[in-house]
Structures are given as structure tokens and as C-alpha cells.
Amino acid sequence: MATKKSVSSLTEGDLKGKRVFVRVDLNVPLDDSFKITDDTRIRAAVPTIKYLMSSGARVILSSHLGRPKGVTPKFSLKPLVPRLSELLGIEVKMADDCVGPEVEKLVAEIPEGGVLLLENVRFYKEEEKNDPEFAKKLASLADLYVNDAFGTAHRAHASTEGVAKHLKPAVAGFLMQKELDYLVGAISNPKKPFAAIVGGSKVSSKIGVIESLLEKVDILVLGGGMIFTFYKAQGYAVGSSLVEEDKLDLATTLLEKAKSKGVSLLLPSDVVIADKFAADANSKIVPASCIPDGWMGLDIGPDSIKSFSETLDTTKTVIWNGPMGVFEFDKFAVGTEAIAKKLAELSGKGVTTIIGGGDSVAAVEKVGLADKMSHISTGGGASLELLEGKPLPGVLALNDA
Numbered sequence: 510m511a512t513k514k515s516v517s518s519l520t521e522g523d524l525k526g527k528r529v530f531v532r533v534d535l536n537v538p539l540d541d542s543f544k545i546t547d548d549t550r551i552r553a554a555v556p557t558i559k560y561l562m563s564s565g566a567r568v569i570l571s572s573h574l575g576r577p578k579g580v581t582p583k584f585s586l587k588p589l590v591p592r593l594s595e596l597l598g599i600e601v602k603m604a605d606d607c608v609g610p611e612v613e614k615l616v617a618e619i620p621e622g623g624v625l626l627l628e629n630v631r632f633y634k635e636e637e638k639n640d641p642e643f644a645k646k647l648a649s650l651a652d653l654y655v656n657d658a659f660g661t662a663h664r665a666h667a668s669t670e671g672v673a674k675h676l677k678p679a680v681a682g683f684l685m686q687k688e689l690d691y692l693v694g695a696i697s698n699p700k701k702p703f704a705a706i707v708g709g710s711k712v713s714s715k716i717g718v719i720e721s722l723l724e725k726v727d728i729l730v731l732g733g734g735m736i737f738t739f740y741k742a743q744g745y746a747v748g749s750s751l752v753e754e755d756k757l758d759l760a761t762t763l764l765e766k767a768k769s770k771g772v773s774l775l776l777p778s779d780v781v782i783a784d785k786f787a788a789d790a791n792s793k794i795v796p797a798s799c800i801p802d803g804w805m806g807l808d809i810g811p812d813s814i815k816s817f818s819e820t821l822d823t824t825k826t827v828i829w830n831g832p833m834g835v836f837e838f839d840k841f842a843v844g845t846e847a848i849a850k851k852l853a854e855l856s857g858k859g860v861t862t863i864i865g866g867g868d869s870v871a872a873v874e875k876v877g878l879a880d881k882m883s884h885i886s887t888g889g890g891a892s893l894e895l896l897e898g899k900p901l902p903g904v905l906a907l908n909d910a
């Protein structure tokens with residue numbers, strides 16, 4: 510992807526008094542009483558908004574929340590207003606809609622440096638359809654466009670893609686820029702040795718990532734549920750571990766590919782097995798090659814942690830996507846937590862550590878090490894697509910630098 514124009518290239522002269530449509534990803538988790546349980550994405554959106562505010566722009570914020578089918582009060586963005594106001598240090602106004610005369614009136618009232626949050630853009634089915642007329646309506650609210658919604662950049666929707674065709678300039682926000690710098694920049698031009706750690710439940714959901722990373726890394730460490738498909742392909746006994754029977758040939762091909770490319774591929778040498786898929790399951794540690802019938806592997810074992818750690822000690826860049834085990838159960842979170850701690854330690858020694866979204870981020874946050882990493886992505890699906898080498902529609906639509 511060509512380098513895109515950044516909001517940082519816009520001066521006060523470009524922004525003062527201008528209406529700026531800013532697509533952010535405020536898709537944060539809310540509990541049953543609409544309390545925000547993780548505000549990371551709101552905090553991540555702040556630098557761009559503050560930059561625009563301090564340049565005297567009139568800021569129109571647009572986001573989705575969840576996957577509503579039509580207007581659904583429980584997916585309203587209203588519960589986010591207090592936290593957003595607190596972080597920005599001003600009273601953020603909220604519109605009940607995202608297009609139409611009422612919204613136009615509220616937009617006209619935004620003072621220089623003020624912020625208006627539009628209601629959930631997915632209340633309109635036209636958003637996900639990238640309907641050109643709807644995109645035009647959104648665009649008609651503003652003079653220029655900033656896309657800072659990295660988490661939604663893999664979607665070609667009206668507010669992430671269509672709207673960019675109608676507003677000039679259409680630029681990347683600071684968060685978008687940072688995500689691209691790390692997930693594209695650091696990976697296409699890494700300090701070597703460069704290692705990738707890929708885990709998670711299934712090999713089928715990570716094929717594209719593994720294949721793409723095999724072209725770039727020196728070391729590939731595999732963990733999580735996907736390893737059992739690799740073991741079974743090698744003829745090991747896997748008990749009742751998670752196996753994708755239709756991906757056995759693929760696993761063999763990936764192992765061969767790693768070999769032919771000179772990539773050092775590490776699978777765990779021992780695993781923690783359980784007699785049922787439950788937090789209170791009985792567990793024991795066994796060599797990875799002999800899991801008894803009726804038992805399933807739910808984490809990597811201590812020898813694997815040791816050898817993975819020793820290998821990671823030799824690296825200068827590490828990217829991690831997907832947990833090493835069922836980290837949601839404390840008993841099987843040890844491997845994932847050990848990797849998180851290892852990466853935090855390596856960051857302190859100058860190694861670039863990138864956490865590529867999804868559950869690995871949740872795992873790093875669970876152990877309180879998020880601020881120790883070089884970069885933690887705010888996008889699960891988006892970071893996976895980037896790592897697979899796919900261009901993101903929300904980025905493609907922006908003006909070239």
C-alpha cells in the first residue's frame with residue numbers, strides 16, 4: 510500500500526473552523542448496565558481528536574458499536590459520552606442520529622474546537638452496504654475526512670470507505686498511522702532476527718497469516734489449539750485435543766514450507782492436558798507426542814516455555830497473534846502469561862514487540878503488561894488481514910502522501 514497522507518500534515522491553517530468527519534472505532538465492550546469494561550479504543554482515539562480540537566477544527570465523530578440490525582437502543586453510543594468528555598476535557602455533544610436535518614443543525618452549532626458524536630452509524634443498513642447515497646449524506650456534513658478507525662479499516666463501509674470519495678483531503682489519523690507503522694513497517698523491514706508467535710484455536714483461521722509470515726520471519730513459534738493438527742499430521746497421539754481433520758495435509762505442507770525457506774519452526778515439546786474442557790479439569794503435563802485417550806491439550810508445558818523463551822531471547826523483533834492455551838481458564842493460562850512476561854522483558858531490552866490484536870491483547874492486558882509492549886493493536890480482524898498482506902479498504906481510500 511502506498512503511504513497515506515496523515516492528519517499530522519494538516520496545519521492550523523488547513524483545519525481552523527473546518528468541519529472534520531472523523532471515523533473512529535469506539536466499538537468497546539459494555540456490561541449489562543452499559544458500563545465500559547475496557548476503554549482502550551476510546552483512549553486510542555484521543556490524540557487525533559485533541560490535535561483537531563487544538564487546531565480549531567469542528568470535530569464530527571462517527572463510529573459503530575456492535576452489529577445492530579436497524580436502530581437498537583442497546584447499541585447506542587450514548588454510554589460513551591461521559592468517558593469521552595472526561596478524556597477530552599470538554600463536554601462532548603451527542604446527536605440522536607448520524608444523518609438528516611437534526612444532525613445538520615447540531616453540526617452547524619459545533620464551535621471551533623468542539624466535538625459532536627454521531628449516533629451508531631450501523632443503525633443504517635446502508636453503512637455496511639457501502640451505499641453511495643448514504644456515504645454522500647455523511648460526507649455532506651463535513652469539509653474533510655480523517656479515518657482513525659484502524660479496527661474497522663478492513664471493512665469497506667460507507668463511513669470507512671465510501672465517504673472518503675467525497676471529501677478532500679481524506680487522511681489517516683494518528684492511531685491509524687501508528688498501527689500501519691508497526692504492522693506494515695516493522696514487519697516489512699524488521700530488525701533481525703525476526704520471530705512470529707502464532708497461537709489461537711484453529712489453524713484454519715491463521716493459514717493466511719502463517720503463510721505470509723513464513724516469507725518474512727527467521728523463527729516461527731506455534732502454540733494454542735492449532736498445534737494438535739500439526740501433531741496429528743506427524744502421526745502423534747493427540748487424545749481428544751482440538752484437531753481439524755481436513756487441515757492435516759495443510760499442516761504438513763506448512764512444515765515443509767518452513768523447512769524449505771530456512772525458517773526455524775518451533776512446536777511445543779510438552780503440553781498441559783486436561784480430562785475435560787473446564788476451568789476445574791484435572792490436569793497433568795506430558796510430552797507432546799503422547800497425549801492419552803480421553804485427555805486434551807489446553808496449554809503449552811514448562812519445557813516448551815523454557816525453550817520458546819530461550820529462542821525469543823535471540824530476537825530483535827517479535828510479533829505475537831493468538832494465545833498459547835485456553836487462557837480464559839487460570840489453570841491453562843500459564844503458557845500465555847509466560848510468553849506475555851517474556852515479551853515485556855524483551856521490550857525493556859530494546860526488542861520491538863508487537864501484539865497483533867484479538868485474544869493475545871486480552872491476555873497481555875489480563876497480566877497488566879500492556880504498557881510494556883512496543884505496540885498493541887486495537888484491531889483483531891484488521892491486524893490479521895494486514896499480517897496476511899491484504900490491503901485494507903479504509904486505508905486504500907485515503908489520499909496518498
Ligand SMILES: Nc1ncnc2c1ncn2[C@@H]1O[C@H](COP(=O)(O)OP(=O)(O)O)[C@@H](O)[C@H]1O
Nearest residue numbers: 709710733734806807831834835836867868869
Ligand atoms: N489448546 C487449545 N484448545 C482449545 N482452544 C484453545 C487452545 N488454545 C487456545 N485456545 C483458544 O483459542 C481462542 C483464541 O483463538 P483465536 O480467536 O484464533 O485467537 P485470536 O483472537 O488471538 O486471533 C481462545 O479462546 C483460546 O481459549
Ligand SMILES: O=C(OP(=O)(O)O)[C@H](O)COP(=O)(O)O
Nearest residue numbers: 534536576660661888889890891
Ligand atoms: O471489534 C472489531 O473487530 P475485532 O473484534 O476483529 O477487533 C471492529 O470494531 C470491527 O467490528 P466488526 O467485526 O463488527 O466489523
